[in-house]
Amino acid sequence: MMAGKNGKVKVAFFDFACCEGCQLTVIDSLQTHLDLLEAVEIVNFREASSEQRQDYQIAFIEGSITRKQDEERLRRIREQADILVALGACAHTAGINALKNLKPLDEVRRYVYGEHADWYDTYPARPVSAVVQVDAFIPGCPIDREEFVEVVKALLVGKKPPIPDYPVCVECKLKGNVCVFHVGKVCMGPVTRAGCGAICPTYGDGCEGCRGIIPNPNENAMEEVLDEAGLTLDEIMDRFTMFNAYRELEAEE
Amino acid sequence: MRLRILPKEEVPRMVQALMEDYRVVGPKAKGPKFVFEPIVDPAEMRLDYNITILPPKVALQPPQERVAKIDLEGEVPQTDPLIEAEPTVIFGAHTCDIHALRLLDRAFAADYPDNHYLKRRQETLIISLECLEPCDEHSFCKDMGTLTADEGYDLHLTDIGDAYTVHIGTEAGEALLERCANTRAATDDDVRRLNEVLSAKWPRFTHRLNFDAAELPALLATAYEHPIWAELGERCLSCGSCTNVCPTCYCFNMLDTVSLTLKEALRIRRWDSCQLDEFARVAGGENFREARAARQRHRFFRKGKWLRERFDTTGCVGCGRCIRACLVNINIVEVFNTIHGSA
Numbered sequence: 001m002m003a004g005k006n007g008k009v010k011v012a013f014f015d016f017a018c019c020e021g022c023q024l025t026v027i028d029s030l031q032t033h034l035d036l037l038e039a040v041e042i043v044n045f046r047e048a049s050s051e052q053r054q055d056y057q058i059a060f061i062e063g064s065i066t067r068k069q070d071e072e073r074l075r076r077i078r079e080q081a082d083i084l085v086a087l088g089a090c091a092h093t094a095g096i097n098a099l100k101n102l103k104p105l106d107e108v109r110r111y112v113y114g115e116h117a118d119w120y121d122t123y124p125a126r127p128v129s130a131v132v133q134v135d136a137f138i139p140g141c142p143i144d145r146e147e148f149v150e151v152v153k154a155l156l157v158g159k160k161p162p163i164p165d166y167p168v169c170v171e172c173k174l175k176g177n178v179c180v181f182h183v184g185k186v187c188m189g190p191v192t193r194a195g196c197g198a199i200c201p202t203y204g205d206g207c208e209g210c211r212g213i214i215p216n217p218n219e220n221a222m223e224e225v226l227d228e229a230g231l232t233l234d235e236i237m238d239r240f241t242m243f244n245a246y247r248e249l250e251a252e253e
Numbered sequence: 254m255r256l257r258i259l260p261k262e263e264v265p266r267m268v269q270a271l272m273e274d275y276r277v278v279g280p281k282a283k284g285p286k287f288v289f290e291p292i293v294d295p296a297e298m299r300l301d302y303n304i305t306i307l308p309p310k311v312a313l314q315p316p317q318e319r320v321a322k323i324d325l326e327g328e329v330p331q332t333d334p335l336i337e338a339e340p341t342v343i344f345g346a347h348t349c350d351i352h353a354l355r356l357l358d359r360a361f362a363a364d365y366p367d368n369h370y371l372k373r374r375q376e377t378l379i380i381s382l383e384c385l386e387p388c389d390e391h392s393f394c395k396d397m398g399t400l401t402a403d404e405g406y407d408l409h410l411t412d413i414g415d416a417y418t419v420h421i422g423t424e425a426g427e428a429l430l431e432r433c434a435n436t437r438a439a440t441d442d443d444v445r446r447l448n449e450v451l452s453a454k455w456p457r458f459t460h461r462l463n464f465d466a467a468e469l470p471a472l473l474a475t476a477y478e479h480p481i482w483a484e485l486g487e488r489c490l491s492c493g494s495c496t497n498v499c500p501t502c503y504c505f506n507m508l509d510t511v512s513l514t515l516k517e518a519l520r521i522r523r524w525d526s527c528q529l530d531e532f533a534r535v536a537g538g539e540n541f542r543e544a545r546a547a548r549q550r551h552r553f554f555r556k557g558k559w560l561r562e563r564f565d566t567t568g569c570v571g572c573g574r575c576i577r578a579c580l581v582n583i584n585i586v587e588v589f590n591t592i593h594g595s596a
Contacts, residue, residue, distance in 0.1 A: 035513035153511050162508060166529045169492035173578070174316035174524060176307045178284040179494075181580055190492040190580060216530050218545065221490050225580045 009156060012044035012056035013087070014077055016063030016070050017097050017125060021142040022088030023047045023062055029145040036149065039156060054080060058155060060087040060138075064097040064125040071131050078132040083155055086128045087148075089141040093212040094246035096141070097125035101249055102241060127246060136161045139211035141243065144196050164194040167214050168207050172198035180206050186229045188239055191217040210243045255421040257436040258443050259410065264417070268295035270433035271342050275378070278312040279344035280305055292344070300345050300412075303388040304572065308500035309346045310357060313373050314524075320369055321520035323509070332520075338373040342429075345382045345410075348402040349394045349570040353500030354379070355405050359564040360503050369522070378429055383411040385454045391573030393586050396462040399570045400455075413446040461586045464593045466567070469557040476592045477550070485588070486546025488581045493526030495575035495583070496552065501560060501568055502526070527551050553588055 013023055027048050030036050043053035059081035065071060078084055089095030100108045101124040109117040128134050138151050138161075151161040164170075168189035172179070180187045180201050187206035189198065193214050200207050213219075219240075226236045241248050259267070271277050277292040280302040287302040289309045307316075324331040346354075361370035381402060384394070394400045402409070407426030410417040419436060421427045430436060439447075464472070496502040506525040511518040525532060528549070533542040542548045560568025569585065576584045 033513060039513045039515070149513070150510065153513060153515075156515060157511055162510075165531050166526075167490075167492050169490075169494050170497060170526065170529070173307070173494050173497035176283070176288045176290070176311070176316075178286045178306065179578065179580075182286070183284065190490040214530070216491070218488075218490050221488055221581050225490070 006041065008039065008041040009058060010043045010053075010056045011040045011058040011060065012042070012053075012077075012081075013047070013060045013062065014044070014073075015046070016061065016074070016091070016128075017066040018063030018088065018090040018095075020047055020062065022090075022138075022140075025142045025145050026060070026087075026148060029148055032145065033149050036152065040152065056080060057082045058085065059083070060085045061091045061128050062087045064090040064094045065128060065131050066097065066122050066125050068121065068123070074128065074131050083135045084128075084132065085151065085155070086134045086137040088143045089139060089210050089212070089243055090125075091128045092137045092139050093244060094125045094127040094130075095210070095243055096245075098244075098246035098249070099241065101125060102245055125246065137163065139163065139193055140196055141210035144199075146197075147195050165215055166194055167217075168192045168194045168196065168198050168201070168211075170194050171196070172201045175202060177201050180204065181225075181229060186226055186231060186239070188222075190225065191219065191222045208242055209239065213244055213247060255427070256439040256444070256447075257419040257421065257430060258439050259417045259419050259434055259436045261415055261417065263435045264298075264300070265295040267434040268292060268298055268344065271344070271429075275340045275342045276312075277342045277344055278309065289343070289346075298344065300382060300410075302345070304347070304392075304574065304577075306574075307498055308350050308353060308572070308574070309343045310350070310354065310500055310503075312341055312343050313354070313377060314357065314361075314370055314503060314505075317521060317523045318369065319519050320507070320522045323518040323520060324516075325511070325518060326516050330518075334368070335519075336369050336372050338369075338376050341373070341377040342380060343377060344380045346379060346406075347382055347384050347388075347572075349384075349392075349397070349399040349572040350500050351379065351381045351402045351405040352397075352399040352567060352570045353572075356501045356560060356564050356566050356568065357503055359566065363564070378407045378425060379405065380408045380410065380426075381406040383409065383451075383454075385412060385450060386457045387459075388573065389577075391576040391584075391586075392458070392571065393461040393573060394571040395458040396460055396466050396586075397567050397569055397571030398466065399567065399572075400458055411447060411450060413443065413450050416443070418443060418447045462593075463590045468593075469589065470561055472589075472593055472596055473554055473558040475596060477554075479592055479595070481588060481591055482546040482550040485549040485583055486544055488583060489528070489545045489549050490581055491528050491530055491545055491548065492580070493528045494578040494580070496526040496528055497524060498574040498578045499556075500570060500572060500574070501556070504532075527555070549583075553585070556585065557589065 043056050059077050086092045113120050154161040171194045185206045188209035189207040192207050192209045193211040279292045279298045280287050281290050281297050287305045289305050319335045322333050361367040406422045409420040504525045505522050508521050509518050534540040556569040
């Protein structure tokens with residue numbers, strides 16, 4: 001990747017349908033990892049800077065794609081960027097935005113915008129990868145700041161970012177945590193992608209699956225585990241669709 | 254064999270004295286369970302624990318460790334090993350875990366001696382604890398011959414009521430005891446009490462395997478194509494919990510992480526699991542154990558056959574941790590009994 005005259009790679013941040021919490025985590029990581037600003041030059045980051053240059057090499061995209069005009073903007077970013085990274089659950093898996101995909105679109109629009117529903121254009125939420133090619137992704141709601149820094153470093157040296165493909169249970173066990181199933185709670189950890197340091201179970205809560213489902217999950221076995229833990233069929237579906245509705249709906253088609 | 258007597262009220266003072274010179278890793282409560290962790294206050298040591306989530310191997314092969322520092326500034330990267338070892342006492346390990354450490358000692362000394370493990374092992378003293386009753390219904394230590402230990406410890410404690418008998422296993426253990434604990438010589442009455450306690454414990458442990466564990470390698474040799482592997486493959490979540498809690502599992506992965514300045518890097522070693530989807534993927538993309546069934550079979554063959562054949566000690570110590578950790582109730586005792594029943 002070509003660095004700028006100052007030897008730094010130019011990066012930009014853009015957002016679509018999201019809460020901007022992942023960008024906030026990025027800003028937070030700039031304060032704890034001061035070397036980040038030595039390693040890269042941020043040329044476009046609405047949430048953190050008034051600079052708005054278009055000569056970036058790495059583009060980080062937060063948010064889901066929910067409107068036709070989003071696609072046009074996203075394609076322009078893709079054309080400019082050497083590397084495009086989906087930042088956070090909304091961009092990576094469509095996250096909780098895709099919950100609306102479970103209901104008829106008209107109903108959702110009326111529920112949110114009331115009598116002015118016609119004023120706002122929207123369609124079922126999609127991850128960034130449904131519109132353009134994504135070169136790397138950083139899972140989570142929000143992202144893990146250490147993982148963000150690791151991904152930046154990997155991109156700078158031209159390596160595949162070290163995003164785990166194993167489940168949260170691995171990190172949870174390595175921490176010696178008490179399994180939350182053993183204290184009467186439920187957890188999506190066995191099928192959810194690790195990398196968060198099992199933060200929710202570490203603090204006694206079950207995993208919500210915000211980092212997306214691992215490749216090749218045993219979903220039947222997971223459903224049985226949740227069933228044995230006392231969940232109804234609807235509650236099991238809720239667990240699978242909280243952050244992963246887009247995936248579930250794709251699987252149905 | 255030399256026997257000393259450690260009155261129970263002396264234990265906190267002993268732990269305190271050990272903490273002056275050593276990292277003391279012992280059983281502590283964690284919610285409703287127990288863990289082996291560095292002891293900060295002697296009062297938190299729970300020698301009445303049943304079983305810990307992770308075995309005491311965490312003190313010798315930590316879940317994650319730094320193994321090398323790499324300087325990237327020169328023309329050729331310069332790698333310097335990092336060996337993070339400190340004087341350690343493992344306090345209160347049950348005998349199943351002592352048997353497991355013997356296997357790890359052999360595994361890490363074989364082929365390419367692992368200086369990271371071996372240096373830590375060299376700096377570690379082990380004070381083990383005789384079990385007087387099963388941890389719970391999942392223990393099958395009696396079947397695996399790990400209900401007691403004749404070696405593998407520096408000191409070995411047995412609860413005889415108001416005191417522990419201390420078997421001295423090594424000279425280092427003896428020196429440690431002299432330096433850090435107020436003990437007295439054992440009387441005939443102490444020896445009588447010890448014998449009573451040891452005789453009383455045996456009937457409390459039941460056999461759960463329907464056959465002699467010595468038959469396991471021969472039994473498994475006939476079971477490579479057994480239908481049970483496909484059935485386990487259907488049930489298994491591939492979460493890796495069974496191997497991550499196992500005291501005889503020692504597989505790891507290596508990863509390098511560069512600094513943001515790109516001038517230096519750290520090589521990290523982390524526990525890995527043969528149950529994970531990507532464990533057996535190699536360069537070029539081939540995955541040699543893509544099916545969950547094949548990965549499950551691999552685990553049971555390691556535990557029942559291959560480790561024993563390779564290291565001449567049991568590959569499964571009957572602690573039952575994998576059974577407790579498994580959310581889909583895969584039970585190693587049931588698996589071995591099923592295979593035996595259909596042989």
